[in-house]
Amino acid sequence: MTAVFKNPVIRWIDHRLPVFSYLQHEANDYPTPKNLSYWWNFGSIAGFMLMVMIATGIFLAMQYTPHVDHAFNSVERIMRDVNYGWMLRYLHMNGASMFFIAVYIHIFRGIYYGSFKAPRELLWIIGVLILLLMMATAFMGYVLPWGQMSFWGATVITNLFSAIPVVGDSIVTLLWGGFAVDNPTLNRFFSLHYLLPFVILGVVVVHVLALHRFGSNNPTGIDMKGPQDSIPFHPYYTVKDMYGLGVFMLFYAFWVFFAPVALGDPDNFIPANPLSTPEHIVPEWYFLPFYAILRSIPDKLTGVLAMGASIAVLFILPWLDRSPVRSGAYRPAFKRFFWTLVFVCAILMFAGKYAPANYWLPFELTIVPPEYMAAQAHLESVDALWPISFAGGHFGIQIITLGQIATVYYFAFFLVILPLLSIFERTLPLPLSISKAVLESHGGGAQSSSAAAKEKA
Amino acid sequence: MKKRSILLNGMALVTAVVAVLFIAAAPHEEVDIPKETWSFQGFFGKFDQAQVKRGFQVYKDVCSACHAMNLMSYRNLAQIGFSEDEIKEIAASVQVTDGPNDAGDMFERAGKPSDTFKPPFANEQAARAANNGALPPDLSLIARSRAGKGFAGYEGADYIHAILTGYKEPPAGFQLQDGMNYNEYFRGHQIAMPQPLSDGAVTFADGAPNTLEDESRDVAAFLSWAGEPNLEARHLTGLKAVLFLVVFTLLFYAVKRKVWSKIH
Ligand code: HEM
Numbered sequence: 072m073t074a075v076f077k078n079p080v081i082r083w084i085d086h087r088l089p090v091f092s093y094l095q096h097e098a099n100d101y102p103t104p105k106n107l108s109y110w111w112n113f114g115s116i117a118g119f120m121l122m123v124m125i126a127t128g129i130f131l132a133m134q135y136t137p138h139v140d141h142a143f144n145s146v147e148r149i150m151r152d153v154n155y156g157w158m159l160r161y162l163h164m165n166g167a168s169m170f171f172i173a174v175y176i177h178i179f180r181g182i183y184y185g186s187f188k189a190p191r192e193l194l195w196i197i198g199v200l201i202l203l204l205m206m207a208t209a210f211m212g213y214v215l216p217w218g219q220m221s222f223w224g225a226t227v228i229t230n231l232f233s234a235i236p237v238v239g240d241s242i243v244t245l246l247w248g249g250f251a252v253d254n255p256t257l258n259r260f261f262s263l264h265y266l267l268p269f270v271i272l273g274v275v276v277v278h279v280l281a282l283h284r285f286g287s288n289n290p291t292g293i294d295m296k297g298p299q300d301s302i303p304f305h306p307y308y309t310v311k312d313m314y315g316l317g318v319f320m321l322f323y324a325f326w327v328f329f330a331p332v333a334l335g336d337p338d339n340f341i342p343a344n345p346l347s348t349p350e351h352i353v354p355e356w357y358f359l360p361f362y363a364i365l366r367s368i369p370d371k372l373t374g375v376l377a378m379g380a381s382i383a384v385l386f387i388l389p390w391l392d393r394s395p396v397r398s399g400a401y402r403p404a405f406k407r408f409f410w411t412l413v414f415v416c417a418i419l420m421f422a423g424k425y426a427p428a429n430y431w432l433p434f435e436l437t438i439v440p441p442e443y444m445a446a447q448a449h450l451e452s453v454d455a456l457w458p459i460s461f462a463g464g465h466f467g468i469q470i471i472t473l474g475q476i477a478t479v480y481y482f483a484f485f486l487v488i489l490p491l492l493s494i495f496e497r498t499l500p501l502p503l504s505i506s507k508a509v510l511e512s513h514g515g516g517a518q519s520s521s522a523a524a525k526e527k528a
Numbered sequence: 529m530k531k532r533s534i535l536l537n538g539m540a541l542v543t544a545v546v547a548v549l550f551i552a553a554a555p556h557e558e559v560d561i562p563k564e565t566w567s568f569q570g571f572f573g574k575f576d577q578a579q580v581k582r583g584f585q586v587y588k589d590v591c592s593a594c595h596a597m598n599l600m601s602y603r604n605l606a607q608i609g610f611s612e613d614e615i616k617e618i619a620a621s622v623q624v625t626d627g628p629n630d631a632g633d634m635f636e637r638a639g640k641p642s643d644t645f646k647p648p649f650a651n652e653q654a655a656r657a658a659n660n661g662a663l664p665p666d667l668s669l670i671a672r673s674r675a676g677k678g679f680a681g682y683e684g685a686d687y688i689h690a691i692l693t694g695y696k697e698p699p700a701g702f703q704l705q706d707g708m709n710y711n712e713y714f715r716g717h718q719i720a721m722p723q724p725l726s727d728g729a730v731t732f733a734d735g736a737p738n739t740l741e742d743e744s745r746d747v748a749a750f751l752s753w754a755g756e757p758n759l760e761a762r763h764l765t766g767l768k769a770v771l772f773l774v775v776f777t778l779l780f781y782a783v784k785r786k787v788w789s790k791i792h
Pocket residue numbers: 121124125126127128129130131132135146160163164167170205208209210211212213214215216264265267268269271335
């Protein structure tokens with residue numbers, strides 16, 4: 072297994088500790104399907120973002136003070152007085168958003184191309200675990216600057232745990248380290264916010280180990296059948312990843328340098344004040360779909376359970392979608408439902424942003440409060456309004472209704488549509504091999520006959 | 529694989545449209561804040577130093593009677609073109625409490641450039657007592673915290689300008705509470721701050737025009753600078769970063785084409 076290296080020092084080390092052989096094998100020769108599309112770039116981009124977050128985070132932590140009286144001002148000191156502190160902070164702040172963008176695309180890619188199916192179930196489950204850890208990390212990080220939204224976001228979210236029967240209140244007390252969100256909360260969140268990214272790093276290593284067991288899936292969803300289907304990772308995918316990374320960094324740089332607070336909430340520029348509740352408490356954009364699911368159910372405990380289930384359902388996805396065909400490219404019905412899911416997640420994000428009682432007037436591109444709709448309908452009372460309204464010629468849907476419809480679809484997709492599709496869908500014939508598919512897509516040849524969909528391991 | 533399903537593209541389009549709706553659909557605001565043009569907006573935006581300097585004068589002569597700016601020190605004024613001597617003079621015009629000295633006593637001394645702007649009130653209670661129970665907020669970050677749904681972050685300046693020029697006679701039938709003032713652009717239209725600026729309220733050291741409009745714009749520019757003193761560095765570094773990344777990306781694009789030409 073050990074490779075032969077020219078450099079005698081490397082050879083000496085490698086003989087005793089085969090790290091170079093390992094790297095050569097896993098990062099250089101590593102056979103990869105030759106037909107990966109740009110959707111496959113987002114894994115390495117997510118890894119890059121993790122590195123950026125850790126690097127900027129460590130430098131921020133050198134100047135940051137985790138105390139309720141000093142946290143806000145210490146962050147402003149970083150912004151004003153630390154050399155390039157503003158850049159570190161904007162990189163970190165927007166980096167969290169970029170990290171989530173990359174990971175969400177990565178996950179949707181996995182769903183579309185069936186990357187979660189055998190033999191990659193564990194790889195997928197580890198990925199969902201990374202998502203959960205990221206969410207916890209980002210949530211606690213957002214509390215650190217101790218602005219109004221930090222404080223009230225922390226209060227709302229930690230309070231959710233109190234819905235859990237019997238142990239709920241004890242959990243909340245444990246999270247708070249007292250009887251309200253206060254200094255002990257900030258301290259433990261800082262400690263955990265520093266710790267969790269390194270846990271994520273460890274889990275990412277396991278994720279990559281699991282990946283390298285069977286290699287990448289690909290747009291056809293069929294396995295590599297021999298050397299004609301694969302190319303070495305280096306240089307082909309290293310250069311392609313670098314090119315993709317360049318495009319992504321341009322996107323990232325746009326936010327950091329030209330719209331650094333556009334993704335955040337202006338209320339977080341007001342120091343936390345436990346005595347003054349902001350008008351709207353909204354989480355960061357990457358939590359909005361989950362927030363919408365939470366709020367679409369009036370009962371607190373059920374809402375919390377639904378929010379948890381919206382992620383939990385991803386863990387069992389490999390056993391919900393049993394279609395033998397991996398790739399959505401050969402699943403005409405699945406494709407439709409998949410893009411509807413993407414659309415529905417956008418709706419959920421939208422619904423999470425605005426107060427549930429408000430109406431959305433789709434044709435007027437605006438959100439109006441129920442009082443406005445009541446006035447249009449010449450109603451005395453807001454209670455007399457319907458979830459869907461045509462008041463005064465305005466067509467409006469209540470935000471909560473929108474969220475409820477979307478929530479139903481979200482769960483139906485995973486729990487009903489996918490299992491049924493696995494049985495009833497008529498899939499298209501698969502290409503015989505990856506290299507055949509590549510040739511065809513370059514204008515060659517005849518309609519392919521079908522190949523065995525997926526080889527069980 | 530070659531025939532892209534129309535549906536696939538269709539759904540992608542719908543998603544994109546929703547994304548746009550999501551950005552475009554703003555909650556029905558009671559009032560629209562008028563959009564102004566500022567020298568510091570856009571990719572190449574820079575502060576107009578003379579304007580920011582005048583804005584500081586408005587703050588010093590008027591706003592500082594009620595509003596603190598805890599994040600600003602006199603030394604920061606060097607960035608907007610005040611000389612070292614001018615800064616010393618401005619700082620020395622206030623008396624601050626320092627100490628304890630060797631005898632254990634607190635003492636008064638003239639301000640130094642390293643001091644933070646002297647706040648008008650000793651504490652929140654004193655500030656409220658002097659203002660009819662209302663608290664004049666610290667202005668260091670006001671331009672940032674009032675940026676609303678703004679995208680680029682300079683919308684806070686629009687808001688400040690709007691508030692300062694938005695004092696009107698209340699419309700007939702409007703119930704104005706005691707000690708409150710009618711303002712077209714404030715949420716709920718009742719603001720505890722009495723109209724602070726008017727035509728000629730400040731006489732600028734540089735002799736620039738001093739209508740209400742000018743004063744409001746100048747102080748809004750000053751507060752935008754105070755909210756983000758590093759804005760210019762951000763824009764400049766950003767342009768360099770983008771330039772570098774464009775070269776980086778094109779380079780790897782070319783290499784990628786070259787390397788992959790053997791496969792295709
Ligand atoms: C998974 C990686 C990470 C994510 C998703 C993340 C996310 C966040 C977020 C969303 C904020 C709030 C930003 C703001 O609004 O100002 C934040 C703040 C912070 N983070 Fe992280 N972070 C990560 C890694 C780290 C690491 C590894 C460290 C330290 C070693 C760190 C240290 C800090 C500090 C000191 C702050 C407070 C300063 C500030 O608010 O800018 N972070 N983080």
